Amino acid sequence: MKQLLLEISPDFTPTLDNFVAGRNVEVLQALSESAAGAQPERFIYLWGEPSSGKTHLLHAFVGAVSRYGLKSVYVQCGAALPDHLEGYDAVALDDVGQLDGEGQIALFNLYNRLREGRGRLLTSGQCAPAQLPMRPDVVTRLGWGLIYQIHGLSDDEKVQALHAHAASRGFRLGAGVAEYLLRHWRRDLPSLLGALDTLDRYSLETKRPITVPLLRETLQMEV
Numbered sequence: 001m002k003q004l005l006l007e008i009s010p011d012f013t014p015t016l017d018n019f020v021a022g023r024n025v026e027v028l029q030a031l032s033e034s035a036a037g038a039q040p041e042r043f044i045y046l047w048g049e050p051s052s053g054k055t056h057l058l059h060a061f062v063g064a065v066s067r068y069g070l071k072s073v074y075v076q077c078g079a080a081l082p083d084h085l086e087g088y089d090a091v092a093l094d095d096v097g098q099l100d101g102e103g104q105i106a107l108f109n110l111y112n113r114l115r116e117g118r119g120r121l122l123t124s125g126q127c128a129p130a131q132l133p134m135r136p137d138v139v140t141r142l143g144w145g146l147i148y149q150i151h152g153l154s155d156d157e158k159v160q161a162l163h164a165h166a167a168s169r170g171f172r173l174g175a176g177v178a179e180y181l182l183r184h185w186r187r188d189l190p191s192l193l194g195a196l197d198t199l200d201r202y203s204l205e206t207k208r209p210i211t212v213p214l215l216r217e218t219l220q221m222e223v
Helices: 025-035 053-066 102-114 136-142 154-168 177-184 190-205 213-218
Strands: 043-047 072-077 092-095 120-125 146-149
Touching: 025 043, 025 053, 025 120, 025 146, 043 136, 043 154, 053 072, 053 092, 092 102, 092 154, 102 120, 102 154, 102 213, 136 190, 154 190, 177 190, 177 213, 190 213
Parallel strands: 043 120, 043 146, 072 092, 092 120
Antiparallel strands: none
């Protein structure tokens, strides 16, 4: 099938400000407070379905903490944790359920080190801590802090987010463009926003307004 591969724009940086909250207003506030050092609970666990926004929030949290002059790092979990996590003030671990036995021991030790040193730990998984197939002592620690389920956006909220993103980039979407994109492209928000940015560039190149026919043409282009 001929399609133009639409990816996230290279200059797209996940932040707490450009996260579309939807039903996640409370967690967004908690992360903002934690990054600023105004949240007394220093350990937060996020869970939810794939593409619900967890990775965006972890990257955004690390960026926010860094702006306060603290050393922070994002880690996409595999079987093991990297060895270079010593000395960080804040650590964000994405999808901790991927850790094997040794990785879970490393997480246990990291949690204790950050707790003793007043550090911060943001973790995520695809289910609540109690349902994670992990060591009981690790599950217990993940459940000690704040726990938030991340709710994906509804279609209406995604349409609103697409129009808001277009407005922030200085262009407008023709009638039905956002809805058509939802039906014919990947439905996670980063991919949708990346598609809009690609469509904007194509619109400028062809000097044509952003309409459903232009979008349809873009999606059918050969890579």
